[in-house]
Structures are given as structure tokens and as C-alpha cells.
Amino acid sequence: MRVFGVDPGLTRCGFGVVDSGRGRTVAPVAVDVIRTPPEMELSQRLLRxxxxxxxxxxxxxxxxxxxxxxxxxxxxxxxxGTAQAGGVVALAAARRGIDVCFHTPSQVKSAVAGNGAADKKQVTAMVTKILGLAVAPKPADAADALAIAICHCWRAPMLSRMAQAEQAAAEQKRRYEARLAELNKTRLKKAGTP
Structure with missing residues (x-):
């Protein structure tokens, strides 16, 4: 699976791409930060x-x-501004038929650093270690984008299993309710009620 992680922001929007392998192995593909000047008109910043x-x-x-x-x-x-930046990137992916998933900051920190309250230094250090990078990605927005991608790689299998379990439970509930309705119908017929 190839994951494009985005740390949204108007002034600095972090982009990071990783490939996931077997188990928890993750390999870096690319990382960068897209910058837009604060004095630029909002629509032009979002377009960039x-x-x-x-x-x-x-x-x-x-x-x-x-x-x-x-x-x-x-x-x-x-x-x-942060939400708008994330929105334009999500829209670009959706137009290409690419699935879009959102993760909270605490989910990302917990997945990568083992602590949902980890600071930026801890996240950057763990991203550097997990990806086997010789140099820590800078600025922090770049490391955060990679952390988001890593988080998704590690959380996606669990999220998929949960979705399958919810779907199976919903199907089981539907069958149970249909059977119950049929039993009630049969009871009413036996009791002589039309």
C-alpha cells in the first residue's frame, strides 16, 4: 500500500509518501513542504x-x-485555513478515486511515538527511526506528514477488520429481525388474527 500523508496548513502544508510492507515495515518515498506566503490571497494559496x-x-x-x-x-x-488546505488535497484525491482517511493528532502521535500527547521532537525522532532516515525531516510539518502516513499504514488493517465486523454484525441483526418478524406473523396466524 502506498500512502500519501498530509499535515494540512496554509503557510506550510506537509506532504509525505511511504510504502508499507509486511507487518509494520514502512519505507520512505518522498517528503516535502508546500509553502504559501501569508500575504497571498486565500484562494491563490489554496490553489497552490x-x-x-x-x-x-x-x-x-x-x-x-x-x-x-x-x-x-x-x-x-x-x-x-488548516481545514481548507486539507479539504483541497482531499478533493484532489477524491476526484482520482483515491480513498481519503482522516486521523486525529493523538491517533498519529500514539501510533508513531506510543504516546498520544507526544511533542513534535518525539514524533520527528520516531519518524526518523521508523523510516531509517540518516537525517530528520525538517521542518516539523514534513515529519508530521510522514507520521500521518505511517499511522495510516499501521491503523488501516485494524480499521478494515473493524469495518468488516460492523458489516457482519449489521447483516446478522438484519437476519435476526427478519426471522423475528416471520415468527410474529406465524404466531398471529395461529392465534386467528388476520
């Missing part, structure tokens, strides 16, 4: 991020796009 995302999607052909979910931030304006 969208264009870069489309180039990466076409160049690296990921199986899935993993985006960090905007959880909560004190600055509403920053949160909006």
Missing part, C-alpha cells in the same frame, strides 16, 4: 496547495490519502 497535491497524486500514485484531522485550535482563523 491544490496544484501541488495534484502533481504529487499523479507522480506517486498513492493507494490512499491520509490527512490529519483538524481537531481543535484556539485560533479559529488558523483552524479554518
Amino acid at each position: 496547495i491544490s496544484n501541488a497535491a495534484e502533481e504529487w497524486l499523479d507522480l506517486y500514485k498513492p493507494t490512499v490519502l491520509a490527512v490529519e484531522r483538524v481537531f481543535s485550535q484556539h485560533n479559529v482563523r488558523t483552524a479554518m
